Amino acid sequence: MSSWIKKSAAELADALAAGEVTSVELTQAHLDRIAAVDGDADSGVHAFLHVDAEGALAQAKASDERRAAGIPASRLDGVPIAVKDILTTIGTPTTAGSKILEGWIPPYDATVVKKLKDAGLPILGKTNMDEFAMGSSTEQSAFGPTRNPWDQSRIPGGSGGGSAAAVAAFEAPLAIGTDTGGSIRQPGAVTGTVGVKPTYGGVSRYGLIAMANSLDQVGPVTRTVLDSALLHEVIGGHDPLDSTSIDAPVGDLADAARHGAGGDLTGVRVGVITELGGEGYQAGVLAKFNESLELLRSAGAEVVEVSCPHFVHALATYYLLMPSEASSNLAKFDAMRFGLRVVPDGDPSAEDVMRASRDAGFGDEVKRRIILGTYALSSGYYDAYYGQAQKVRTLITQDFDKAFESVDVLVSPTSPTTAFKLGEKTDDPLAMYLNDLATIPANLAGVPGISLPNGLAEEDGLPSGFQILAPVTEDARLYRVGAALEALLEKNWGGPILDRLPELEGVQA
Helix, strand or coil: CCHHHHCCHHHHHHHHHCCCCCHHHHHHHHHHHHHHHCCECCECCCCEEEECHHHHHHHHHHHHHHHHHCCCCCCCCCCCEEEECCECCCCCCCCCCCHHHCCCCCCCCCHHHHHHHHCCCCEEEEECCCHHHCCCCCCCCCCCCCCECCECCECCCCCCHHHHHHHHCCCCCCEEEECCCCCCHHHHHHHCCEEEECCCCCECCCCECCCCCCCCCEEEEECCHHHHHHHHHHHECCCCCCCCCCCCCCCCHHHHHHHHCCCCCCCCEEEEECCCCCCCCCHHHHHHHHHHHHHHHHCCCEEEEECCHHHHHHHHHHHHHHHHHHHHHHHHCCCCCCCCCCCCCCCCCHHHHHHHHHHHHCCHHHHHHHHHHHHHHCCCCCHHHHHHHHHHHHHHHHHHHHHCCCCCEEEEECCCCCCCECCCCCCCHHHHHHHHCCCHHHHHHCCCEEEEEEEECCCCCCEEEEEEECCCCCHHHHHHHHHHHHHHHHHHHCCCHHHHCCCCCCCCC
């Protein structure tokens, strides 16, 4: 195994700039790692649905030529990356983890993908995910589950478990995910990686196959806080092609992370959200959370308790609003224009074809949410369900506003538990939904959040996550506080948490 694959993206960028390694060498090393450990639906990590070795090496060669000419496209030029298979990519399949889009090759790049290419990052391939981002375990993928590199009998989180697992398994130094109710942060927590949900509208959604337009957000998946900051700077910024994009500067996020890594949080007020802890949270997760709070205090931060009373309604609110938007968004997958088409025997009508195609193309969880959303939007129930949920969403946003009047950031465990066993919750949708209990409020209010690994739970030796939330457009605070905590934790551990990842067994390439 090449030693390069265990380096951070920032270290790889420095090595490229110093001429110590080429992008082709780095890209090939990661492709070799994918071939060795990723496998398929039956074995291995299965983080990738499609690997574009030829395309990635061609992009790496172009990067090396730019470096040789002294005109790198960005700080990260030449550092390989993986992309969640919900963002459109010219020339490579985009399935959103669904049979209904199997084999579809988009005619355009998502804005985020275009920015990655413009910045010179070779794209290794597309990562596995719960179908249309509907899930918390990546078990709802139509192409088989991804497995957690810490224990391949367990889930890697969802819906973006493929991106998180690829980064944790050293198959990619960077990845792109999307977060609708925690789909970047929750996988980060259970795989020992860093995941960021930027301020809503801070990263373009153009080319993202939408599940819920008012909730979806693209963000970084990395192994360090600084790497997330560097990637966030690449993909962030206003996009005129996205009507939900905000015209606000990205800011010097990497500088905030470097400043935080010094470990001084004097004057920073940290609010512990009362409603996001206690009953229902694994004892080992709470223990690591409390240890992290003590480290923040040791760095000079003032830690206080903050109540956000309407957060207790966030889960119910989310599971009315999100399915409502999803049912509307998925109506376009009708077998008439693109995607899977199933033609029943006899002389079927367009409606018959549509029904048969959607039945064959959508999985159980997608069907469940379409039905729930259609019901919530139906005549006679709209005001009672969807309308009321929007009102509660406003109250949750007001809770955030009030809390941020007295503290700089809010914190909680990212996920109530560590990674559970594959198959453990697939027959209990409500138990599955509860995994996003702590992450959903941020999506409802549009505030930015980060999850970073804060240790291994005593009960099972698996990673837990620490979540930090900041006010809208104050993403830099995440990186300052996150980098400070990361530095203190690594000092205690003697290095990054992924240094303790068990060696993965090889699979047949």
